[in-house]
Every structure is written in structure tokens, then in C-alpha cells.
Amino acid sequence: MKNYTIFSFIFIMWILIIIGGGLLIVFTSIISIDGYVTIGHLELYYGSIVKAVVAIILVIVWIYVLTKIKNWMFHKKIKN
Numbered sequence: 001m002k003n004y005t006i007f008s009f010i011f012i013m014w015i016l017i018i019i020g021g022g023l024l025i026v027f028t029s030i031i032s033i034d035g036y037v038t039i040g041h042l043e044l045y046y047g048s049i050v051k052a053v054v055a056i057i058l059v060i061v062w063i064y065v066l067t068k069i070k071n072w073m074f075h076k077k078i079k080n
Contacts, residue, residue, distance in 0.1 A: 009073050013066055020062040028054055 028051040033043060 009070060012069060016062065016066060016069075020058065024055055024058050027058065 031047065031051050031054060033047050033050060
């Protein structure tokens with residue numbers, strides 16, 4: 001039963017990574033800045049920058065969530 005916590009953490013981590021990747025694709029695919037930039041090629045450039053910033057923010061949030069889950073699981077393990 002000792003390894004149960006570690007394996008459950010790894011399983012939860014991979015599930016969250018898969019869900020996070022799906023959410024990242026969904027959230028960044030709907031971002032569009034049509035009409036805000038008058039030059040066509042700059043529209044793609046600025047859209048890519050906005051999508052990259054959103055992706056970085058979502059990755060940071062996901063790392064924070066995984067860290068909190070890890071700390072909660074191992075803190076609980078240490079108390080026992």
C-alpha cells in the first residue's frame with residue numbers, strides 16, 4: 001500500500017495533463033482578432049502571440065494545480 005499514493009498521483013497527473021492539453025486546444029482555437037488589425041499578415045502574427053500567451057498562462061495554472069495535488073497527497077502520506 002506504500003506505492004498506492006505515488007501511483008495514484010502519477011495517474012491523476014497524466015489525466016490532468018491530457019485534459020489540460022484538450023482544454024488548451026479548445027481555448028486557443030477559438031481566439032481570433034479579426035478586424036482589429038488592418039494589415040492581413042499582422043493579424044496572423046498578433047493572433048499567434050495572443051494564443052501563445054494564453055497557452056503559457058494555462059500551462060502555469062496547470063502546473064500550479066498539479067503542485068497543489070502533489071503537496072496534498074504527500075502531506076497526507078507523511079501524516080500517516
